[in-house]
Each structure stands twice: as structure tokens, then as C-alpha cells.
Amino acid sequence: MTTPTIHTATPALPASSSPGASRLTQSRLQKAYSIEDLRRRAARTLPRAVFDFYDGGAENERTLRANATSFDGLHIVPRYLVDVSEIDTRIDLLGRPASLPLAVAPTGAIGYGWPFGDVAIARAAGAAGIPYALPTSSTSSIERVAREAPNTRLWFQSYMLRKREFTMGLIERARNAGYEALIITIDMPTGGKRERDMRNDFGLPFRFTPRNVLDFASRPGWVLRLLRHGMPTLENMIGFVPNTVDSSTIASSVGKNYDPAFNWDDLARIRDYWPRRLIVKGIMHPLDARRAADIGCDAIIVSNHGGRQLDGAPASLQALPAIVREVGSALEVIMDGGIRRGSDVVKAMALGAKAVMVGRPMLYGVSVGGQDGAERALFLLREELIRTMRLSGLASTSEISKHILLNAGA
Numbered sequence: 001m002t003t004p005t006i007h008t009a010t011p012a013l014p015a016s017s018s019p020g021a022s023r024l025t026q027s028r029l030q031k032a033y034s035i036e037d038l039r040r041r042a043a044r045t046l047p048r049a050v051f052d053f054y055d056g057g058a059e060n061e062r063t064l065r066a067n068a069t070s071f072d073g074l075h076i077v078p079r080y081l082v083d084v085s086e087i088d089t090r091i092d093l094l095g096r097p098a099s100l101p102l103a104v105a106p107t108g109a110i111g112y113g114w115p116f117g118d119v120a121i122a123r124a125a126g127a128a129g130i131p132y133a134l135p136t137s138s139t140s141s142i143e144r145v146a147r148e149a150p151n152t153r154l155w156f157q158s159y160m161l162r163k164r165e166f167t168m169g170l171i172e173r174a175r176n177a178g179y180e181a182l183i184i185t186i187d188m189p190t191g192g193k194r195e196r197d198m199r200n201d202f203g204l205p206f207r208f209t210p211r212n213v214l215d216f217a218s219r220p221g222w223v224l225r226l227l228r229h230g231m232p233t234l235e236n237m238i239g240f241v242p243n244t245v246d247s248s249t250i251a252s253s254v255g256k257n258y259d260p261a262f263n264w265d266d267l268a269r270i271r272d273y274w275p276r277r278l279i280v281k282g283i284m285h286p287l288d289a290r291r292a293a294d295i296g297c298d299a300i301i302v303s304n305h306g307g308r309q310l311d312g313a314p315a316s317l318q319a320l321p322a323i324v325r326e327v328g329s330a331l332e333v334i335m336d337g338g339i340r341r342g343s344d345v346v347k348a349m350a351l352g353a354k355a356v357m358v359g360r361p362m363l364y365g366v367s368v369g370g371q372d373g374a375e376r377a378l379f380l381l382r383e384e385l386i387r388t389m390r391l392s393g394l395a396s397t398s399e400i401s402k403h404i405l406l407n408a409g410a
Helices: 023-030 035-045 048-055 060-071 118-127 142-148 163-177 193-199 210-215 222-231 247-255 264-273 286-294 316-327 341-352 358-393
Strands: 005-007 087-088 091-094 096-098 102-104 131-136 154-158 183-184 275-283 298-301 332-336 355-358
Touching: 023 358, 035 048, 035 358, 048 193, 048 210, 048 358, 060 316, 060 341, 087 358, 102 118, 102 131, 102 358, 118 131, 118 142, 118 332, 118 358, 131 142, 131 355, 142 154, 142 163, 154 163, 163 264, 210 222, 275 286, 286 298, 286 316, 298 316, 316 332, 316 341, 316 355, 341 358, 355 358
Parallel strands: 005 087, 102 355, 131 154, 154 183, 183 275, 275 298, 298 332, 332 355
Antiparallel strands: 091 096
8 A cells, every 4th residue: 555645845944943842742732633622722821811812702702603613514525436545735825836725814912822923833834835924913023024934935914004104114114024925904993892801801001900910820831931031022013102112002002093094095005005915804795805806906815803803794604605706716715714624624615715814723823832833733734634635535625616515506
């Protein structure tokens, strides 16, 4: 019997400058058999306030739950007696090859889960051969990530702030640092109401209260890492508030400065300014997808911000088919929201997504074991994707279409 071949690129990973996982942590990571296992370990590792900041959604969290449960109603009909000894997980994404139909979603404040966690996740993405999207609210700067993860395809995600000149300065920094794509997030004219944070006394500017001091003290390993490396700083935002580098003050000011006036004309001007690939994140309506295509965007991300903004919005997967029908091949459609299994990736692609983004799985992994934990999250998704494809009779991602789904129609 020959050993099955898996076609995935594995770029060399440079020596890590971020804290690594101990042997004990690595052993525990090997016993994490699913993203949910990593989630449970993150809940035991992080203070509740930090975990809930990563894990929670807006208001009643209906949209947060819908993102995950929307996959339950789709069923893959397998075909057998197909040669699946070799599985090809590669795709072309924004004009370049990716080893998997995945990209890492922009998730802010990662440094509260693991010191220099942005760099750790970027390195993990590079090792897996997929893009990493650095958020505006990262705790490692645009330049630091470009310098310390040189083998990774880097995208920069920008919010639109009232201080337009500062926002354009960030975009110019990403351009100078060689980021291949710019993501403009459009679904934050204001912040969502995240009630877990309120109940945990977790807010910005940060304040100590009897409740959260006890919460933090219950996780001594986390406290020791914080003491050793210091309070995380939103490095990209230094200078946003003059004469301060305090992360809480900066983040509070950013939160009050999302620009509700940002519109399609403004996006078109950014399209004219940015010379590389432009992606719009937060598209949920087919007509908005069409408009993004008309102004020359290269890709859109169907996303409800992980259920953290408008509670009551549909799941990203529910919005996906109508958007794909509207824009067809006019641009690339990426889906973000609720991916926890390799089978979820297949289902999203069957409904027309070119690729999917993963956010919380990476947060869970990095919070448990730094770069090793982030790599474990991607390993689990990769192995489950391969297994799902093999069990479904799909030798290549190019074979994934709506016809593999039960009652998908013609």
C-alpha cells in the first residue's frame, strides 16, 4: 500500500522571537483533538474577562450562535470508489497559490492572550502556506510583523477612523512594509454592545475592580506572562492620542472614533490610492457585493464580524449563496464566521466561497501555547479538511461544488 500524498506547501519558518510553549504545554496541545478542545483549554488558561472578550458576541449572541449552527443544516453526500489516495488542498487566492483554502482573519488585542501573539499567529500562517491578516488593533506593529514573519503572505486590515489622515498613514505604512493586500472593514460605524465585557468589568479604558482582580488572580500563569512582558500596547495606534502610549487610553479613543460617515465614495478613493489587492470585509447584502465589484475591489469577505456587531444579522453562511449568485466571478468571495471543522470549510466552498477565514480558532490556539498553539489549530483544520475530502470522494478542492450537498438543486 502506498502512502497517500497531500499537496501542501510548507515554507520554512524562521526562528521565533516570540515566547514558545513549554514541553508540558506542547504535550497538552497534542491532546487537543478539535478546535473545541483548544477553546476549553483557552477558557482554563485565560482570565474569564479576556476569554469572554475573545469568545463573546453582541447582545443575546444570536448571530454568534447562528454562525456555528448554520453548518448543521447542510449535508455532504459522499461518492465512493473514487481514487482519493492523493488529496490536493491548494487553491489560487488573489493571484497567488495558497496551500489551503484558508486565511487567518484579523483579530485584535491578541497580546492579551499571549505576548506578541500577532507575530506567533503570522508565523503559524506562514508555516501553513496561507495568508495572515493583521488588524489595526494588533499588539504588534505593521513593521514588526513584516520583519518577524517574512515568509508569510501579509494582508493589513484597516478600520475607518474619524482621523482620516491617521488612517491613511496606517495604509501607507502597510504599503511601504510590502503588505500584498488591504482589507477595509465596513461593518463598524459604531461598536456592538458586547454584554459579556460589561458583566466582567472588562472595558477600555481598563479599570481594576474587585471582580476582575480576583478573576485575573485565578490565572497565575497568565499574570506571570503579563508581568514578564508588560501590558500589551496597540503598537499601530501609538500617536493616535498625542503624548500617550497607554494601550487602554488609545483603545478607548479608537473605540469612540469609528467614522459613521464613511461611504462608497470614500471606498472608491481608497481603491484609487491603493495599488495592490483591495478586499472589503463585512459584506452581507448582494447589492453591496455588486457595488464593491463595480468600483474595482478584488475580493469581498462575507462577514458579520463574528457576531460581535449587529445581533440578529444572518449567519455569514446564510448570506453567502445570494452574494455568490450576484457577483459570480466578478471578484473573489471569501467567507468568515463560524468555521470550526474541516467539514465547515468544504460546505462553505460548496456554496461558492473561494476560501474561508478563521479567527477565534487561532485565538484559542495561541492563548494556550503561543505559536505552537496557533499551528495546532491550523493542523487540526487541515487534517479534518483532508479527511472530509477523502471521505466525500473529493481529490481536489477544484471538485468542491454545490452538487456535493443534499438537496442543493441544479
